[in-house]
Amino acid sequence: MxxxxxxxxxxxxxxxxxxxxxxxxxxxxxxxxxxxxxxxxxxxxxxxxxxxxxxxxxxxxxxxxxxxxxxxxxxxxxxxxxxxxxxxxxxxxxxxxxxxxxxxxxxxxxxxxLSNMIADTVAGVYLLRDPDFNPGDEVKSDPVTGVVTAIELRKTRFRDGEGRTVVVANRDVEKKWTRLAGVDDASDDPVSDVTDGGEG
Structure with missing residues (x-):
């Protein structure tokens, strides 16, 4: 022991x-x-x-x-x-x-x-930097036409003609969008104030 x-x-x-x-x-x-x-x-x-x-x-x-x-x-x-x-x-x-x-x-x-997420983020940076794409602008994009209510890093929120909120991935918005009218030019003729985006 x-x-x-x-x-x-x-x-x-x-x-x-x-x-x-x-x-x-x-x-x-x-x-x-x-x-x-x-x-x-x-x-x-x-x-x-x-x-x-x-x-x-x-x-x-x-x-x-x-x-x-x-x-x-x-x-x-x-x-x-x-x-x-x-x-x-x-x-x-x-x-x-x-x-x-x-x-x-x-x-x-x-x-x-995460390639799609990265693409959304990069497109979000471009959209945030674009002087022609701001909250309050009326924009026509591929899936929706409406007023931009918020631009985030991965998605953009629109309010369509029926008052619904539509959320679109930034990579889809950045491909091709057209600015119809905005806060600064609400008094202008929307038809004469068309700006194509996403192409440069």
């Missing part, structure tokens, strides 16, 4: 000693990793803040969705790079390399799977 107890005590002591030695060995790397994370957090906040202000100066307030999208994409890339660097600091360079490669394949697959 005493042999079993001695064996358990020796095993426990050896495990504790090895654990303590492992912590002692890893402590400098862990400390470096914590310092890096703090610096990365501050740096990324500064970079995204400057990026947000820069985009905010370029795009007006009503195009805030474009600013939010740009800042989010930049933040994701920066944090992913920081995560890979942290793994390298902690001595897991092979894992970082594998993650980088795997992330490339995953991004390729995701971009293929």
């Amino acid at each position: 005493s042999t079993v107890v001695r064996f358990l005590v020796d095993t426990t002591v050896r495990t504790i000693n090895e654990f303590a030695a492992g912590i002692q060995t890893a402590a400098p790397k862990l400390l470096t990793g914590v310092v890096f994370l703090l610096l990365a957090y501050v740096g990324i906040r500064l970079v995204t803040g400057v990026f947000r202000r820069t985009l905010g100066a370029i795009y007006p307030d009503e195009q805030g969705l474009i600013v939010d999208l740009g800042v989010t994409v930049a933040a994701v890339f920066l944090w992913f790079g920081a995560a890979l660097t942290l793994l390298e600091i902690l001595g897991m360079g092979e894992i970082a390399a594998s993650l980088g490669t795997a992330a490339g394949f995953v991004a390729l697959g995701v971009s293929y799977a």
Whole structure:
């Protein structure tokens, strides 16, 4: 019985000693990793803040969705790079390399799977930037003719002649649309104020 107890005590002591030695060995790397994370957090906040202000100066307030999208994409890339660097600091360079490669394949697959969503988002950016396509404009698009009530990153909302809200994917709107009348030119003859969009 005493042999079993001695064996358990020796095993426990050896495990504790090895654990303590492992912590002692890893402590400098862990400390470096914590310092890096703090610096990365501050740096990324500064970079995204400057990026947000820069985009905010370029795009007006009503195009805030474009600013939010740009800042989010930049933040994701920066944090992913920081995560890979942290793994390298902690001595897991092979894992970082594998993650980088795997992330490339995953991004390729995701971009293929979300190709329609990406097309809607890109078309939404173009529509938001187009001075001839604004809320309040009467627009004829392929699936609907009506007044634009909202332009979002992935879809545009119209109010048709019967007062119904029609939601159309931005990629479908951007292909071909015609502006019939708008808030600024409501007094003009709608027939003489036709503007084709989506072609340049």
